[in-house]
Ligand SMILES: Nc1ncnc2c1ncn2[C@@H]1O[C@H](COP(=O)(O)OP(=O)(O)OP(=O)(O)O)[C@@H](O)[C@H]1O
């Protein structure tokens with residue numbers, strides 16, 4: 001059922017919401033999910049929704065966004081109510097295995113017989129019952145409930161999400177696409193919990209496409225836990241494409257084993273307030289991680305990428321690149337925490353964050369945070385904030401290109417480095433055109449998404 | 463084609479052009495020479511419309527239009543082309559995309575339909591051949607990592623693509639080896655017609671052996687202090703600028 005909650009004082013009402021509805025939260029959910037709630041709830045209540053007094057949330061005070069009158073779906077029926085006929089599950093432009101989730105709950109997916117043998121994709125609450133050993137072994141094992149109140153909140157409240165399991169030695173050629181749709185007649189509070197396990201010597205690429213298809217206010221707390229085992233390769237591309245009334249706190253917690261290679265890319269093309277918590281734990285030797293992001297903001301949008309690369313073991317490499325283009329009164333933040341633990345010798349860690357500010361009102365706070373406790377390491381970081389290059393602009397104009405067009409070319413030139421990092425060729429093409437459209441101002445949340453084919457709703461163009 | 467009258471321009475309150483007068487007729491080739499820092503590049507930048515410089519006095523007409531009144535992009539579309547002394551590197555903007563945008567903006571201005579992808583590629587192929595530019599260069603970002611000579615060739619390639627009425631070549635010869643110089647000069651000559659004009663800014667006679675000027679001007683301290691026929695270039699090559707400097711010390 002859909003439960004309506006009015007949040008004025010945050011903790012108080014969130015506690016009440018939890019306590020009053022615990023049996024509904026637990027209803028039909030896997031045992032370990034329910035067993036993890038109580039402790040996470042206590043941690044959440046203790047810390048509360050972060051304000052900017054919390055060091056890690058210094059540039060993003062979440063409190064005002066988590067207040068209001070929201071519907072929350074406490075069952076699959078409630079989440080899918082009325083939305084099912086509204087979304088497009090036709091064939092998107094990319095050849096992917098598609099999974100549709102509505103308001104955080106699994107809705108349906110393409111025929112699983114197309115997937116390689118042994119690969120499991122579906123609803124986390126359903127698959128946990130079918131594959132209890134995997135679920136029990138991994139669920140909530142890499143989520144820092146004790147450190148991050150939003151992670152704890154997710155663990156306490158989440159009831160569904162996606163589950164992906166790739167068995168040992170299997171290479172999944174087609175990317176798996178999780179299309180997250182937000183829809184409803186009232187403002188909504190949404191939780192979603194995904195679990196991805198990539199076994200030894202396996203490979204999979206995942207796309208997360210976040211959409212809003214109705215004009216209501218959405219407050220989203222989603223969290224993805226990823227376990228990448230020895231010699232495996234994992235990519236995840238998160239395309240965030242939501243209207244201005246959306247607040248999204250998105251956690252991505254990746255745990256790596258020996259010789260694994262991972263890539264995350266957060267492409268925040270449109271959203272109201274976005275906070276991405278990205279954490280990569282390199283818990284074995286010879287891991288390689290690529291952590292990328294591109295954020296394009298205008299109006300009063302706000303994007304905060306908080307990244308934490310944990311070099312826990314020797315001989316690992318990390319490459320981090322975040323770029324942002326900020327227009328109008330957009331604001332943003334980047335924090336790049338890199339921890340090189342005492343025995344993580346021979347670490348290579350590169351980080352850079354570059355920003356293009358198009359107006360005097362746009363703002364960015366960029367903060368590298370290197371903590372190095374080993375002596376034989378190579379670490380570099382750089383942060384830049386700049387404007388469009390006048391010399392380049394004149395060069396373009398001198399060839400007959402007008403200022404508007406020149407601006408688009410230069411903005412695109414700035415962003416392209418992150419797009420180039422995409423390791424799925426057709427996705428790269430699509431993102432390229434999506435970014436160009438965004439810069440042209442032709443990009444519309446109303447257009448169907450060029451990535452997942454999702455139809456926008458014209459009323460959502462806020 | 464181009465008439466410059468008493469042109470003064472400054473940057474940061476420093477007057478760099480101090481009363482330039484020059485007339486270029488269709489079909490003519492003018493060479494502008496002069497010591498370093500005399501204002502040659504400033505003049506070409508001002509003509510192309512670089513807003514870094516402020517025009518404080520004077521008039522410029524280009525095919526009977528008030529040039530100074532036009533935005534840089536409109537000057538280009540009207541047929542003015544500047545080959546930059548220092549072409550700008552623009553990482554991330556591909557040559558193809560850059561040129562397609564430029565060519566189609568020119569066509570739009572002339573009320574012509576934009577080229578289709580295949581028409582455009584065909585044009586590119588033709589022009590590449592004409593100016594003997596390496597195919598790979600056009601697959602890269604604009605000038606990014608190009609050698610000095612490659613950048614200059616790329617300027618001439620762009621000129622070939624845009625077919626200007628007046629081309630201003632600002633030291634397009636400097637840094638070129640003999641072969642590259644020949645390629646650049648050949649390119650310019652092939653594109654030349656009785657209706658088009660060229661202003662060649664150079665320090666050396668070498669280029670003027672290939673692109674033979676009708677007039678040679680000496681720019682010194684923001685003024686054209688001497689104008690003559692092509693023999694002046696030889697004289698300057700031999701004697702340097704000291705005799706001119708002496709004559710016009712102020
Ligand atoms: N951006 C600028 N800011 C300040 N002064 C400038 C600027 N650009 C040019 N100048 C000055 O204007 C004068 C003329 O420079 P310009 O580049 O036009 O000379 P030039 O004749 O092209 O020299 P060269 O033969 O070395 O290319 C010089 O004194 C130069 O220092």
Ligand SMILES: [Mg+2]
Pocket residue numbers: 502503504547632633
């Ligand atoms: Mg010069």
